[in-house]
Amino acid sequence: MNLLEIIILGIVEGLTEYLPVSSTGHLLLTESLLNMSQSKEALDALAVCIQGGAILAVLSLYYPRVKTMVEGVRGTNPAGFKLLVNLILAFLPAAVVGLCCASLIKVPVQHVRWHARGSSAAAHSGLLRLARQAGKSKKAAKSS
Template sequence: MKISRTIVCLLLMAILLTARQVYAQTEARVESPEPARATLSPFQAVALGFVEGVTEYLPVSSTGHLLIAVHLLGMDTTQRQKDAAESLAICIQSGAILAVLVLYFGRIRQIVAGMLGRNPEGLKLLFNLLVAFFPAAVIGLLFNKWIKAHLFGVIPVAIGLFVGGVLILAQSLFGMKQNQDTGKELTQLSVRDALFVGIMQCLAFWPGFSRSLATILGCRWTGMRMMAAVEFSFLLGLVTLSAATAYEGLKHGKDMIADYGMTTPLIALFVAFVAAVVSVRFMVGALSKFGLSPFGYYRILLALACLYWL
């Protein structure tokens, strides 16, 4: 009898503990409901694709513009929506990557020939691109989470835009006075120069500063002529953006597709490709005529507008 009573008591205790645990789990689900699924309308896809394509290779910060656009479109009201939008912003960079592949196919072919041992200059260019990419790869892997947690916001973007704009105007007024058409060619870049440009590219981890601006300034400070600096910036962006897109796609691609599906992200990617083709052609012409100064004024005005708006 004693044994039976003990067994019954143990069973009752187990039932009570189980009921308590089930109740606690139910209460937790009520208090912390599943976050609403993020959505992406065709209009939002077109808007984000356009912003990405236009700004990716201009020295104005595509990441900064996308964060502002996401905020204006109301796509960051919850953490789940914010995470999905950030993943989309990185993945649609594929459109900008394709634009450079199309517009600079001749240079890409030279690099491929270098890989096959048929073009020494192409091989040297590839090596310099990998050297320039290395610092960003290390910083990105080590501090990616910290950067997203602390720097992905409208105020940090506004600060980055302002600082970059002031730097552009400062270098225009007090920096290089030489003609934009004079300086080193793309194939004359040394390994030391490539490493310096790669270190400069790391400034772009501050959203709003601009990867394009950092690399163009880095190339110019090594003595490259403007158009050669712009081309190296485009090619380095091809390597850097491809790595970032692949990393983000493998890590968060499934979650993004679960929220957005396939159709609207593809719309954003296509719009980004078309806009990037037009933007790259515009930038080459604008820089050859006016230099970086107009972009500096634009960045400062946009930063002040953001700060006033907030």
């Protein structure tokens, strides 16, 4: 594995993380297209590092929302608690379908776990973005 391959994988992750597609799947496809012959463990470790960076980027981008939800859990911000409850309620249908259909998926369990984590992070970032836009729309409607 050389530096160029690592940079390409990082770019693929960066481009696909905020899209409604599987960034993990795209990393696996890119590894295959680049004919990367390293051990599975080495490629998995690299994918974890790359996706860890993407998760940190999402958390830093949405830090104010995350902080609001933490304050809601502490009982100091009712709006933050409501946001967290709504986020959990929005995530539950996907979790139920995923759990019910897990036996139908014909890939190694380890890939399913990482794909689920990546999909969960992407879903959460999408829901936070929608909540943010809804809040802006609501403020605009009130000021009219």
